[in-house]
Amino acid sequence: MASSEHSTHQPASLTLYLGTFGMLMLLTVLTIFAGFQNFGMWSTPIALGIAVVKAALVVVIFMHGYSSSPLTWVIILASIFFLTIMLGMMLSDYVSRGWVI
Amino acid sequence: MSATNQTVQDHGQHHHHKDLAHHFDTLEQQHDANTLGMWAFLLTEVLFFGGLFAAYTIYRYKYSAMFEEASNHLDITLGATNTVILILSSLTMALAVRCSQTGQAVWTGRWLLITIFFGLMFLGVKYFEWKHDYNIRLMPGKDWAGKDFFWWQYAKKAKEMEKHDKGHSHALPDPKDVLPDNHPSLGIKGIQESQQARLFFLLYFCMTSLHALHMLVGFVLIGIIAYFAYQGAYSPDYYSPVENIGLYWHFVDIVWIFLFPLLYLLGAHMGH
Numbered sequence: 455m456a457s458s459e460h461s462t463h464q465p466a467s468l469t470l471y472l473g474t475f476g477m478l479m480l481l482t483v484l485t486i487f488a489g490f491q492n493f494g495m496w497s498t499p500i501a502l503g504i505a506v507v508k509a510a511l512v513v514v515i516f517m518h519g520y521s522s523s524p525l526t527w528v529i530i531l532a533s534i535f536f537l538t539i540m541l542g543m544m545l546s547d548y549v550s551r552g553w554v555i
Numbered sequence: 556m557s558a559t560n561q562t563v564q565d566h567g568q569h570h571h572h573k574d575l576a577h578h579f580d581t582l583e584q585q586h587d588a589n590t591l592g593m594w595a596f597l598l599t600e601v602l603f604f605g606g607l608f609a610a611y612t613i614y615r616y617k618y619s620a621m622f623e624e625a626s627n628h629l630d631i632t633l634g635a636t637n638t639v640i641l642i643l644s645s646l647t648m649a650l651a652v653r654c655s656q657t658g659q660a661v662w663t664g665r666w667l668l669i670t671i672f673f674g675l676m677f678l679g680v681k682y683f684e685w686k687h688d689y690n691i692r693l694m695p696g697k698d699w700a701g702k703d704f705f706w707w708q709y710a711k712k713a714k715e716m717e718k719h720d721k722g723h724s725h726a727l728p729d730p731k732d733v734l735p736d737n738h739p740s741l742g743i744k745g746i747q748e749s750q751q752a753r754l755f756f757l758l759y760f761c762m763t764s765l766h767a768l769h770m771l772v773g774f775v776l777i778g779i780i781a782y783f784a785y786q787g788a789y790s791p792d793y794y795s796p797v798e799n800i801g802l803y804w805h806f807v808d809i810v811w812i813f814l815f816p817l818l819y820l821l822g823a824h825m826g827h
Binding site: 463468471472485489490492497505509512513517522523526533536537541545548 | 587597605612613642643645646650656801806808809813821
């Protein structure tokens with residue numbers, strides 16, 4: 455009972471937060487640089503890829519995903535899952551049925 | 556809530572931490588339940604914004620060439636500046652939560668106020684950006700007389716003029732010199748282009764203003780939490796409100812992380 459009287463979430467180190475901030479800045483520069491290159495059809499996947507990495511950094515470190523309970527992770531992953539269903543199924547419709555739009 | 560020295564209260568035969576609600580066994584469980592609830596709310600927020608992202612995806616897919624050209628009318632420098640400001644505010648928010656975990660009440664409050672400051676800076680930049688977009692007639696909608704306010708040919712002309720004097724003067728085109736968007740000489744293609752550009756800017760204004768609205772709500776909530784932090788309401792044993800407002804703010808940051816490349820950088824490779 456003694457240990458359970460205290461919250462066990464230890465604060466992360468300052469270095470980790472500053473390092474994460476540095477990484478996010480670096481990736482912002484990278485996404486702008488990539489935006490000015492002509493990657494053709496790969497432009498959007500590259501831009502989204504960088505954005506996903508940035509979002510993951512924010513979720514795992516700033517939002518304490520690293521110490522969140524498994525149940526919280528179920529919700530986090532569920533939000534991605536439902537968003538994928540919404541975008542994926544809708545797009546499959548639009549891409550495969552030219553006469554719809 | 557206000558007593559900081561009184562950590563344990565006697566409720567009958569049980570010893571309870573002052574911040575532990577009756578229906579939880581431990582502070583840990585209480586904290587996890589609070590976090591879980593906040594994440595469940597954020598899930599609904601993901602799908603809320605998801606609707607706009609879905610509309611964006613469809614029209615981006617359908618009118619990709621025109622979306623790239625329309626995107627070129629946004630200011631990448633201002634968009635990038637705002638990205639940096641917002642990520643900076645995420646850092647200060649993370650530091651506020653960290654200070655509440657280590658029991659530095661005053662610094663919790665200070666970092667929260669600094670976070671609001673950066674948020675206001677973001678909206679300040681956005682104000683000048685929106686104002687410019689409005690001046691060059693990029694805002695979809697009708698004017699007071701019921702005529703179309705959005706005017707693609709006008710925006711194109713304004714951009715051309717900006718290019719010519721390299722930003723020395725900020726003169727706007729004379730409306731008399733600009734063709735209406737539905738002028739027959741533009742051809743069917745030209746008229747369709749203005750309609751597709753209008754869609755891009757409709758999505759741009761909806762997405763950025765819904766994002767800005769979330770920031771305004773954030774200011775109020777962060778302000779309230781900052782007030783309680785200064786009052787000493789939070790401790791390493793109980794800081795869930797700070798943690799949850801942090802989750803909210805980081806979520807708003809994540810939305811912008813996606814909005815920035817999707818709205819501002821589409822046409823960057825074509826040169827400005």
